[in-house]
Amino acid sequence: MAIAKRQFDAVVVGAGGSGLRAALHLAEADLKVAVLSKVFPTRSYTVAAQGGVAASLGNDGEDNWHWHMFDTVKGSDYLGDQDAIEFMCRKANEAVYELEHFGMPFDRTPDGRIYQRPFGGQTRNYGEGPVKRSCAAADRTGHAMLHTLYQRNVRARTQFFVEWMALDLIRNQDGEVLGVVAMEMETSEVMIFQAKATLLATGGAGRIYSASTNAYINTGDGLGMAARAGVPLEDMEFWQFHPTGVAGAGVLITEGVRGEGGFLLNKDGERFMERYAPTVKDLASRDVVSRAMATEIKEGRGAGKDGEYILLKLDHLGAEVIDKRLPGIREIAMKFANVDCTKNPIPVVPTCHYQMGGVPTNIHGQVYAPDGADENIVRGLYAAGECSCVSVHGANRLGTNSLLDLLVFGKSAAEQVIRDIAVDQAFKDLPNDAADRPLARLARLYSATSGESVAEVGAEMRRTMQLHCGVFRFPDSLAEGVRKMLAVVERVKHTFIKDKSKVFNTARLEALELDNLVETAVSTMISAEARKESRGAHDRSDHPNRDDINWMQHTFWFKEGDRLQYKPVKLKPLTVESFQPKPRVY
Amino acid sequence: MEPATTHGELGKLRWHCRRGLLELDLVLEQFNNRHLEVLDAGQLALFKELLAFGDNDLLDLVMGRTAPADERYGALLKMLRTP
Numbered sequence: 115m116a117i118a119k120r121q122f123d124a125v126v127v128g129a130g131g132s133g134l135r136a137a138l139h140l141a142e143a144d145l146k147v148a149v150l151s152k153v154f155p156t157r158s159y160t161v162a163a164q165g166g167v168a169a170s171l172g173n174d175g176e177d178n179w180h181w182h183m184f185d186t187v188k189g190s191d192y193l194g195d196q197d198a199i200e201f202m203c204r205k206a207n208e209a210v211y212e213l214e215h216f217g218m219p220f221d222r223t224p225d226g227r228i229y230q231r232p233f234g235g236q237t238r239n240y241g242e243g244p245v246k247r248s249c250a251a252a253d254r255t256g257h258a259m260l261h262t263l264y265q266r267n268v269r270a271r272t273q274f275f276v277e278w279m280a281l282d283l284i285r286n287q288d289g290e291v292l293g294v295v296a297m298e299m300e301t302s303e304v305m306i307f308q309a310k311a312t313l314l315a316t317g318g319a320g321r322i323y324s325a326s327t328n329a330y331i332n333t334g335d336g337l338g339m340a341a342r343a344g345v346p347l348e349d350m351e352f353w354q355f356h357p358t359g360v361a362g363a364g365v366l367i368t369e370g371v372r373g374e375g376g377f378l379l380n381k382d383g384e385r386f387m388e389r390y391a392p393t394v395k396d397l398a399s400r401d402v403v404s405r406a407m408a409t410e411i412k413e414g415r416g417a418g419k420d421g422e423y424i425l426l427k428l429d430h431l432g433a434e435v436i437d438k439r440l441p442g443i444r445e446i447a448m449k450f451a452n453v454d455c456t457k458n459p460i461p462v463v464p465t466c467h468y469q470m471g472g473v474p475t476n477i478h479g480q481v482y483a484p485d486g487a488d489e490n491i492v493r494g495l496y497a498a499g500e501c502s503c504v505s506v507h508g509a510n511r512l513g514t515n516s517l518l519d520l521l522v523f524g525k526s527a528a529e530q531v532i533r534d535i536a537v538d539q540a541f542k543d544l545p546n547d548a549a550d551r552p553l554a555r556l557a558r559l560y561s562a563t564s565g566e567s568v569a570e571v572g573a574e575m576r577r578t579m580q581l582h583c584g585v586f587r588f589p590d591s592l593a594e595g596v597r598k599m600l601a602v603v604e605r606v607k608h609t610f611i612k613d614k615s616k617v618f619n620t621a622r623l624e625a626l627e628l629d630n631l632v633e634t635a636v637s638t639m640i641s642a643e644a645r646k647e648s649r650g651a652h653d654r655s656d657h658p659n660r661d662d663i664n665w666m667q668h669t670f671w672f673k674e675g676d677r678l679q680y681k682p683v684k685l686k687p688l689t690v691e692s693f694q695p696k697p698r699v700y
Numbered sequence: 701m702e703p704a705t706t707h708g709e710l711g712k713l714r715w716h717c718r719r720g721l722l723e724l725d726l727v728l729e730q731f732n733n734r735h736l737e738v739l740d741a742g743q744l745a746l747f748k749e750l751l752a753f754g755d756n757d758l759l760d761l762v763m764g765r766t767a768p769a770d771e772r773y774g775a776l777l778k779m780l781r782t783p
Contacts (some may be wrong), residue, residue: 153718161720161755257756277715299715330725331718365723445763450726452783617708618715 117295117549118305121541122148122273124531125294125309127280127336130158131256131517132499133315134263135524136479136531141270143532148307149267150278150296152331152623156260159317159329160520163256165233166248167213167521168514169206173227174246177238179203182247184240184693186515190508191650191660192695193349193668195684198504201477202515202522209521210249218262219251235512235700248514255517279623280335281552283312283343283495286545291343291481291494293544295552299623302616304556306549308541311494311531313479314340315524318469318500319634320353324573324580325465326364327356336501338630340473341637342551345483345492346670346679348503349471350634351642352651354511355585357403359465361423363450367443367462372396374439376428378407379459380415399700401510401585404464405653408586411463418461425459432456464585468511469634470651471641472503474670479527484670484681496531498523505668508683509650555629559622565610568625575602575628575635583639589656592643599639600676606632637671644678645669662695705744710736713744716751724755727762731780746776 126137129151140147151158170177182203187194214220214228221229230246238245251258267274277299284292284306293309319334320326337347358367372378377396380386390406391398398406407424410416417425428436428443433456436444447455475481479502481495499520506519582595606628611621647661648654667680685692705713713736717728739747750758750773760766761773762780 153715153720157718157720157755159720162722254756257754300712327722329718329720329722330729331720363722363726365726442763442765446723449763449781449783450723615707615711617706618711620711620714623715 117553118303119308120148120305121308122146123309123535124148124311124313125150125307126313126315127294128158128315128317128499128501129155129264129274130315130317130499130520131160131259131263132520132524133313134260134267135521136313136315136498136528137272138263138267138270139525139528140531141267141272145532145535147272148275148309149272150275150280150294150307152277152279152335154276155264155274158260159332160256160260160517162329163259163517164253166231166250166255166514167210167259167517168233168236168247168512169210169249169518170203170247171207171210171228171230171249173223173230175238177245177247179206180690181238181240181245182206182236183687183690185235185237186506186512187693188241188696188698189235189510189512190506191510191698192662192666193352193505193508193649193683195505196687196692197684198477198506200687200690201526202506202518205522205526206518209518209525213259213262213521216262216266219258220249221251233513236514241700259517279626280339281555281626283339284308284544284548285343286542289492290542291492292542292548294339295549297556299618302619304549304553306544308544310535310538310541311496313527313531314473314481314495314497314501315499316501319631320466320469322575322579322631322635322638323353323466323584324576325359325361325463327359327366327465327467328364333627333631334501334634335627335630336473336497337637338633340481341633341673344672344674345473345481345495346672347471347634347637348474349505349509349641349669350637350671351645351669352470352509353466353638354468354470354651355400355404355464356467357400357407357464358426358462360446360450361418361461361463364465365446365450366465367426367446367460368440371426371428371440371443374428374435375431376426378403378462379417379425379427380410381417381421382415384415386410386415401651401653404585407464408584412586412588423461423463426462427459428455429457429459468516469500470503470505470507470509470511472501473497475502475504475523475527477504477523477526478530479523480530484679496527498527509652555626559609559611559625560614562610565608566605568609568611568621568628571602571605571609572628572631574605575599575632578602579635579638583642585653587642587652587654589654592639595639596643599636603632603636633673636676640676641669641671641678666695705741713747713751719758720755721759724759724762727780735779743776746772749773750776
């Protein structure tokens with residue numbers, strides 16, 4: 115079947131913060147750039163980022179990039195690569211000032227400088243005390259960033275293909291990536307986007323869990339495409355959980371509720387945090403509270419019909435305090451938990467929030483597939499943002515570092531694309547089978563007359579991840595989780611949809627998204643089962659401590675044969691002394 | 701009764717309910733399951749207008765944090781707010 119083809123210097127898949135930052139730099143260098151996006155760019159999940167972007171501007175008190183680097187290395191539980199972390203922290207001020215010059219409406223100090231506020235984990239003088247490092251635009255930093263970058267891209271003549279879904283990468287026999295095959299949702303037209311450079315910026319895949327704060331669009335499309343093209347996924351066992359998402363919905367309940375005196379109860383009405391953290395109780399750090407909640411549920415003390423959630427009690431604060439100090443909580447509890455929180459507790463569970471792992475890249479955004487000690491760059495393929503693993507977040511991300519990550523590495527990847535295209539200007543011949551894989555996936559969905567329900571397989575995947583690979587992990591449960599996920603991988607090959615229409619067929623889109631989610635989920639489960647230590651977000655009951663002798667290693671999962679490979683963490687920064695691993699206490 | 705719109709147009713509207721904020725995904729999914737296929741032409745036109753709002757502005761309207769500038773949206777917003 116002949117399919118249409120268009121040629122671009124660079125194709126960027128995804129139009130969130132990292133995709134837009136990369137595309138802007140490419141378009142301003144006069145390259146012909148296409149950006150593919152499932153949704154209108156300003157509706158990307160970056161819009162949900164509230165906290166701000168970290169940069170050691172020092173606008174309110176002394177600060178410097180080396181302190182920021184220390185915080186990030188420590189926050190990563192020493193799994194972050196220190197060359198990448200130095201690179202990011204040194205580039206942070208420039209990244210923020212560039213955004214300011216693009217028109218980003220940052221909050222200001224009275225004398226007109228960018229206003230900065232403190233954020234958890236960000237400290238002065240190597241952990242001495244809080245520092246004001248976060249640059250924000252009220253509680254809508256991500257929203258403002260997307261709008262600013264989108265407008266600049268329009269000005270720079272980036273070509274947007276909105277409501278196009280990228281299906282698969284095109285690789286030739288030499289392993290070079292030559293573009294993507296994508297489908298227009300309105301017509302079901304499939305087209306080859308041939309490119310000298312292909313940049314994945316598809317964001318995270320938090321929808322692999324039943325309890326997720328992520329929007330529905332976060333289905334790991336770049337991870338699925340990479341995995342199917344033979345590119346490994348790195349450190350997928352590390353997912354950040356927030357303790358208080360509304361059970362069954364995922365919507366976040368702010369930590370401020372516990373700050374104001376709310377507390378957690380199990381089904382027996384016991385304030386169980388007194389047992390786990392006798393001093394600070396419900397105000398212990400996110401991971402401690404999440405682990406305690408998971409243990410209560412696991413040991414049969416969860417509330418609800420199936421003992422599946424914990425209760426967040428705040429009615430004792432009184433309606434007046436709730437309305438005054440916690441604006442919006444009443445309406446969120448009512449809307450998403452159907453609970454009047456001035457009278458009854460809110461059902462909550464630890465909820466998946468952020469993906470630390472992803473497509474392996476170096477600091478120039480080049481994707482690589484390690485082969486023994488050889489880094490083995492995948493020529494023509496780049497990645498940035500939450501879908502990538504540089505790795506700056508290691509085993510645990512600090513707040514406000516995600517927006518910084520996407521700005522710095524979005525631009526850095528674009529700079530590398532420009533360098534690579536300058537050396538190698540010609541389009542390479544496409545292989546004859548360039549579109550075979552995605553066309554076969556589509557043909558199967560068109561022709562199948564029976565098979566597995568997309569909704570049921572998706573639900574089984576989410577249940578399995580939630581039950582066997584959640585915030586607190588148990589060896590037998592992980593092993594069972596691997597068996598169950600491998601069964602899900604088989605089932606997803608046989609999904610079936612009744613609707614064969616071609617105009618905005620959302621059933622088919624969801625089937626295609628599920629293919630990507632399942633790659634993410636199985637890589638997570640297998641990587642987690644194999645890592646025999648506890649570090650950052652990966653917490654195992656049978657190996658409760660960090661093991662720096664054996665596990666200062668990044669995990670690489672290859673789809674073919676579900677093979678795992680490891681590579682030592684880069685402890686050597688670019689120019690400064692290494693931060694050696696120490697216990698992570700705050 | 702003639703359907704107010706086609707299968708493809710309904711699919712497009714459903715897709716336009718995929719947002720950057722989970723809160724909106726949930727609200728809009730529930731609304732679609734209850735109402736989308738029985739909206740009349742006038743309601744559909746208004747719904748399309750609402751979906752053109754930015755995510756945070758739309759969420760503010762849905763949660764009742766801001767009042768709509770155009771009172772024509774009132775009835776639809778009430779349906780969106782119904783738990």
